[in-house]
Amino acid sequence: MTGREALLGAFDRLFDxxxxxxNVVCTPEERAEAKEQFANRFDAALEVAKRADVGALxxxxxxxxxxAINQLSPAELAGVIxxxxxxQQTQEMLRALAFRQAEQRLLEHLAGQVDTRYGGN
Known part of the structure; x- marks a missing residue:
């Protein structure tokens, strides 16, 4: 069994x-959709786990x-939700920030090359 399979199996049990x-009853389609969303959200980790040969958790x-799930209070559940x-929004903001910082470093690097190569100030 791959690590991906083990994690997805654990998801099924924890979803239940x-x-x-x-006190929610889900159709098989809703359950499959939730599992797919989980897989999409954690795709990078699941890809790494796919390369590992492990047993079930x-x-x-x-x-x-x-x-831990059973001990969550209603307020804690609301906080998690x-x-x-x-x-998700924070992750998108951090991606955008990292992209801008990479652009800035690239521009600074290119500007430094121009100064050196063409006898800038």
Whole structure:
């Protein structure tokens, strides 16, 4: 089993725990969509995990994660749900900032080459 398969299997189990906690019944299509969204969101990590040959996640670790889900208070659940779009927006902002910084460094590098090559100030 690859690490990707192990993580996606763990997602299924933890999704079930979360659905029970929220008293939500999902259709197979909704469940598949949620899993696909998870896979898209964590694509880079899952690609790396795909290269690792591992067993399933340890039962104890999964049980601890399920227990953590079960112990969340309603306020904590609301906080987790509210943080998702903020985390996504923050990630986009950080990408844009990193891109601008890379552009700035490139421009500074090119300007330095022009000064050196063509006898600038």
């Amino acid at each position: 725990a979360a659905a029970r906690k929220l 340890p039962e104890e670790a999964l049980a601890e994660m399920e227990a 509210a943080s998702i779009p903020l985390a």
